[in-house]
Amino acid sequence: MTSSASGPPSGRPSPPLMPTPNIPQKSPIVKEMAPGTYWWCTCGHSKGQPFCDGSHKGTGFAPRKAEITETKTVAWCACKHTKNGAFCDGSHKSC
Numbered sequence: 001m002t003s004s005a006s007g008p009p010s011g012r013p014s015p016p017l018m019p020t021p022n023i024p025q026k027s028p029i030v031k032e033m034a035p036g037t038y039w040w041c042t043c044g045h046s047k048g049q050p051f052c053d054g055s056h057k058g059t060g061f062a063p064r065k066a067e068i069t070e071t072k073t074v075a076w077c078a079c080k081h082t083k084n085g086a087f088c089d090g091s092h093k094s095c
């Protein structure tokens with residue numbers, strides 16, 4: 001039996017493939033935000049970045065809730081690879 005680069009050897013099932021987000025921009029979207037609840041786009045297909053516009057339907061993604069408790073400047077992730085909720089963590093430098 002030979003192994004291939006496309007899956008694990010010995011007949012074990014492959015792990016499920018994770019959907020890959022679209023990358024609308026490789027830098028954060030910086031906005032002055034009022035307090036409120038916002039729905040951050042995780043799929044990268046929204047026309048109203050960084051927020052969800054419903055374009056994720058059928059992609060396997062869902063928007064992520066972000067609570068802003070006071071007026072402040074927010075750096076929203078636009079590469080969709082952040083590990084910091086909806087907020088930029090610098091991941092755009094390596095995706």
Ligand code: FES
Pocket residue numbers: 040041042043044045046051052053054055056057061062063064
């Ligand atoms: S449009 Fe991207 S998560 Fe809704």
